[in-house]
Amino acid sequence: MRSRVNRRLIAGIAAIGAGALVLTGCADTGSGGGDGPGDVGEADGVVTIYGTIADTEAELLEQSWADWEAENGIDIQYESSKEFEAQIGSLAQAGNTPDLAIFPQPGLLGDLASRGYMQPAPEGVADNVASGWSEDWAAYGTVDGTLYGAPLMASVKGFIWYSPSLFAENGWQIPDTWDGLLDLTQTIADSGRVPWCVGFGSDAATGWPGTDWIEDLVLRQAGPEAYDKWVANDIKFTDPEIKQAFESVGEIILNPDYVNAGFGDVVTINSTPFGDPATALVDGDCVLHHQASFYDGFITDAGGKVAEDGDIWAFLTPAAEAGSNAVTGGGEIVGAFSNDEDTIKVQEYLSSADWANSRVSLGGVISANKGLDPSNASSGILTQAIELLQDPNTTFRFDASDLMPGAVGSDSFFKGMVAWVNGTDLDSVLSQIEAAWPSD
Secondary structure (H helix, E strand, O other): OOEOEOOOOOOOHHHHHHHHHHOHHHHHOOOOOOOOOOOOOOOOOEEEEEEOOOHHHHHHHHHHHHHHHHHHOOEEEEEEOOOHHHHHHHHHHHOOOOOEEEEOOHHHHHHHHHOOOOEOOOHHHHHHHHHHOOHHHHHHOEEOOEEOEEEEEEEEOOEEEEOHHHHHHHOOOOOOOHHHHHHHHHHHHHOOOOOEOOOOEOHHHOOHHHHHHHHHHHHHHHOHHHHHHHHOOOOOOOOHHHHHHHHHHHHHHOOOOOEOOOOOOHHHOOOOEOOOHHHHHHHOOOOEEEEOOOHHHHHHHOOOOEOOOOOEEEEEOOOOOOOOOEEEEEEEEEEEOOOOHHHHHHHHHHOOHHHHHHHHOOOOOEOOOOOOOHHHOOOHHHHHHHHHHHOOOOEEEEOHHHHOOHHHHHHHHHHHHHHHHOOOOHHHHHHHHHHOOOOO
């Protein structure tokens, strides 16, 4: 979220020393990770959780479980880190893991599970996943037939945020095709405004917002079957379907007439933190911004009201043809390194509809849990996103970079987006991304 602040496993030997310092508090509790898979540790009333969720969202996360925490006599100690993806692998190697981790991508959990670091999901969690999520969502926490993690929150990606009043004043219409979006962009530019604000900055994960653009276009142009083959590397980054998606995105983000409103020009995309365009939108400095449903919270924090008749609203990135119901999205998976009674209780609660409704009712986020009441969402956009996730007619695909091996999805793909924006030619970028794909 945020997660989106997503991704990346960089488990180098040089990082282990620094990584081992991050969760020393967790190790000292006696409930920290380190139990072998299937081993039951000793409960001590403390459960440590590590993740990427930070700032206001972290405060709301802690609020979401506060009542349950008091009722059950368990002290949940949460720690966030912008370097989660880089550190969690090192912590696992060093035997200094938290009890639970909130993974912003299934691929990272899967990598650690395949190497024997993760605990299989206990029965209560497995039951909650079976009743609360679709088979697709359950699969994101499953490795080689074993469930290791349960989904937590979710997001629908590909929303384009805009000001309804600004559109009304200028007579601009919401487009229903990709070509219509390009036409709208040119119309805004012709009016004397720079249409788009774009920010790829996210510390060590800089570039991830660009991967979301590409994933949207692959799904909307090439279709879900091609998208799945791309995730499996049966379709390469260098293949025509993927190159077309890059070229389509480039028509907007590489055009100096179209970006980067409120921040400069194309070269500022990589240095603009992904959250900053929220303020530019609310202040009226930019007209359009591409970001997931979780951006609702960023806009609210920037002082904007998210509503169809409010300061900011959003529409889904249109497909090549009108009427497409295909969307990309993301979410977190909660996995365990420990297997003591307290950890299991917390893991079961976080996988329940009760927790999903508790957190969503606090605002700014959604979940794909079937037991979530959409009316608990804090804005119309989030209600719409929940309904999309719960609609059996929606073609949903998880963020591709989160499903790809870490060396690609959260490393070379990110870096490739940065290099492309910085001027590296597209064929070279695609070849460099593809070259990082593991050989086995």
